[in-house]
Amino acid sequence: MTPAALTALMQQGLRLTADWGIEVLSAADGRAVLRLPPNPALWRPGPTLSGPALMGLADVAIWAAVMASGAQEADALTANLSIHFLRPAGTAAVLAEARLVREGRRSVYAEVWLRAEHDERPCAHVTSGWLRTGS
Known part of the structure; x- marks a missing residue:
């Protein structure tokens, strides 16, 4: 699945990805890179991108990586998600x-590094477990 096709599927299935403007830059072999454009509606005082927006972006990025693993399990579900905020985004x-x-038969364990687009230093690190719901 191309990044454009995955972006379209994601935006069709989860409205907030379209509202936030999230796009898939690359996705293959159980990896994905997504971009969240600047959006003042998602900023907290400071201003900086809010924690809930970072967590949402990370969760969607893992779903894209699951879809890019070859299994294409659109109905896989988040079982847990842990985030460590390292610096303001x-x-x-x-x-x-x-x-x-x-990747197990019924579960997936993933990680996400988040960073500002023009900064190599991470602003957050996420680990997450997912459940495969298909057979």
Whole structure:
């Protein structure tokens, strides 16, 4: 599935990804890179991108990585998500680089590094477990 096709599927299935303008930059082999453009509606006082927006972006990035794993399980579900905020993300676009760490028959374990688009330093690190709902 191309990044454009995955973006369209994501925006069709989860309205907030379209509202937020999230796009898939790349997705293959259990990895995905997504971009969240600057959006003042998602900023907290400071201003900086809010924690809930970072968590939402990370969760969607993992779903894209699951879809890019070859299984294309659109109905996979988040079982847990843990985030460590490392520094403010600021108000620039944010990139989410997700990869599947372990794929089991019924579960997936993944991680995501989040960073401002023009900054190599991460602003957050996410780990998450997912459940495969298909057979």
